[in-house]
Amino acid sequence: MSNLTVPSWCKSQQQFLSTQVANNALAHAYLISSGKGTGKLALAHWLVSVFACNKRQIDAEDILQACQQCKPCLLKKASTYPDEKLIDQAGATVSVDAIRETSNFLQKTSQIGSGQTVIINHAEDMTIAAANALLKTLEEPTANTLLILLAENSEHLLPTIISRCQIVSLKTLSGSELSKHFNDTRISNLANMTFLPELQSSELYQHYIEMAQAFTNFLVTPSQRALFLQALNGHERSIVWLERVVTTLMRDKEQLIKEGALTHNDLVTLTKVLNSDSLPRIFQLILAFNQKSKTLVQANDTMLKEKLVIEIAQLMDKLEA
Numbered sequence: 001m002s003n004l005t006v007p008s009w010c011k012s013q014q015q016f017l018s019t020q021v022a023n024n025a026l027a028h029a030y031l032i033s034s035g036k037g038t039g040k041l042a043l044a045h046w047l048v049s050v051f052a053c054n055k056r057q058i059d060a061e062d063i064l065q066a067c068q069q070c071k072p073c074l075l076k077k078a079s080t081y082p083d084e085k086l087i088d089q090a091g092a093t094v095s096v097d098a099i100r101e102t103s104n105f106l107q108k109t110s111q112i113g114s115g116q117t118v119i120i121n122h123a124e125d126m127t128i129a130a131a132n133a134l135l136k137t138l139e140e141p142t143a144n145t146l147l148i149l150l151a152e153n154s155e156h157l158l159p160t161i162i163s164r165c166q167i168v169s170l171k172t173l174s175g176s177e178l179s180k181h182f183n184d185t186r187i188s189n190l191a192n193m194t195f196l197p198e199l200q201s202s203e204l205y206q207h208y209i210e211m212a213q214a215f216t217n218f219l220v221t222p223s224q225r226a227l228f229l230q231a232l233n234g235h236e237r238s239i240v241w242l243e244r245v246v247t248t249l250m251r252d253k254e255q256l257i258k259e260g261a262l263t264h265n266d267l268v269t270l271t272k273v274l275n276s277d278s279l280p281r282i283f284q285l286i287l288a289f290n291q292k293s294k295t296l297v298q299a300n301d302t303m304l305k306e307k308l309v310i311e312i313a314q315l316m317d318k319l320e321a
Helices: 008-022 040-052 071-077 096-107 128-139 159-163 186-190 202-220 222-232 238-251 253-259 264-273 278-295 301-320
Strands: 029-033 084-087 116-120 145-151 166-169
Touching: 008 040, 008 166, 029 040, 040 071, 040 116, 040 145, 084 096, 096 116, 096 128, 096 145, 128 159, 128 278, 159 238, 159 278, 202 222, 202 238, 202 264, 202 301, 222 238, 222 301, 238 253, 238 278, 253 264, 278 301
Parallel strands: 029 145, 029 166, 084 116, 116 145
Antiparallel strands: none
C-alpha cells in the first residue's frame, strides 16, 4: 500500500471522484495530467484504495476514505493485495509487453476487491506499439476495472487515448499558492513549477507564439517551410509547443486564441486547408519523431526535425491533391 499523502490542493478532485464512487459512476479510465510534484500518484493510489475498500467512510470534507479495516484494506497495508497493478518504468519507455501484461491483468476476475485496478505512471512514455495496444483495451473495457493513466505531458499521448479517458487535471501551484499549504523550504523548490511555463515567462511565451505562428503559416503556405524549421530549431521546447498547438486545435481551438497563440482569422484560414483527419495524422508524425528522438541515440535532432517538416509538407500536399 502506498504511503503517499494526497496534497490538500487535490481536495476538489477528491470530492469529485468521491461523488462518482458513491454513485457507482466511476469511468473505466482516467487520465490525471499535471506537472511534477503535484500529487498525481498519491491521488491515484487514494482512488484505488477507495475503489477496493468494502466499508468506505466519508470525512468532514465529503471525501471518501478507505476504512483500513476490511480485508482489501488490510491486504493493501501488507502490500499483498492481488487486484492492483502499478506500471512504472522509472525513466524508461513503457513497453508494449508491459501494456499487454496490463490488458491481460484487467481481463482477470478480481480475487478480493471490487475489481481489477491498474495505474500507469508516465503514460506519455509509451512506445507507439504500446499506445496502440492500450487503445484496444480502452476501446473494449472489461467490467469492474479501473485504469488510471498519469502524465506530465499529456500532449504526448494519442488523441484517441485521451478521448477515451475522463480527464482529471491538477494545476501546478505558484510559490504564493504553495505558501498556503507549506511553511518550510519546499516552497522555494516548487515556486517556479507551472503546467505551462511558457505562459508565465515573457521570453518563453514569445518563443511559443513565434513557433505557433510559424506552424500556422507553414500549413497555409507551404513555401514558409524554412521559417517553420527555423522556429523548430529555435528552442529546446519547440516540439512540446508544436504538440500542444496540434492537440489544442483538435480539442479546444478557442484556447489558442485566449493564449494569444493564434488569432480568430488564423483559425478560419486553417479550417480551409485542414480536414478532420489531417491533425491526428500530423500528431502521429510528431509522435513518431519523439520515438525516434528517444530510441535513436546517434540521431541528429536537426535532421529529425527537418524530416518531420518534410513529412508534414507531404501530408498537406496530399490534402490538396
